[in-house]
Amino acid sequence: MDHDISLITTIAAAFGLALILGFVAERLKIPALVGYLVAGVAIGPASPGFVADIHTASQLSEIGVMLLMFGVGLHFSLDDLLAVRRIVVPGAVVQMAETARTLNPAIEIVLRTHSEADSRLLRSEGIGTVFYGEEELAKGMTGHVLERFTPHAAAQ
Structure with missing residues (x-):
């Protein structure tokens, strides 16, 4: 056998x-x-x-x-995670964005941060469009949508 x-x-x-x-x-x-x-x-x-x-x-x-x-x-331990959140959260966001980009290179990534430091870090990584605060987010998203979906005048 x-x-x-x-x-x-x-x-x-x-x-x-x-x-x-x-x-x-x-x-x-x-x-x-x-x-x-x-x-x-x-x-x-x-x-x-x-x-x-x-x-x-x-x-x-x-x-x-x-x-x-x-x-x-x-x-x-949630306490251990909270102790390093300033490092972990931006790192996790970058990793998720890069994974999404790897799976679908045509994806557009738009992020909103709660601090200027996080905003600078994410902008330096170049992972997508980063907005800081609600006002900047609203203005930026409006401009982004209008630019994306408005027919260009050069196409006449």
């Missing part, structure tokens, strides 16, 4: 190498996570020697990312 043991060998190699390199990283006074990452690279297709089954390893890595996100969610 023919058996496919790629799942078992992939898991055994990944856990074994992660265990060894995790211990080595801890002995070098760096986080064990670094050892785990090096283990993943070592059994991947970009390195010589044993190469895990790519399809199986890819599926297992997706499960690993889900478990990692679950672990981060368990340690999530």
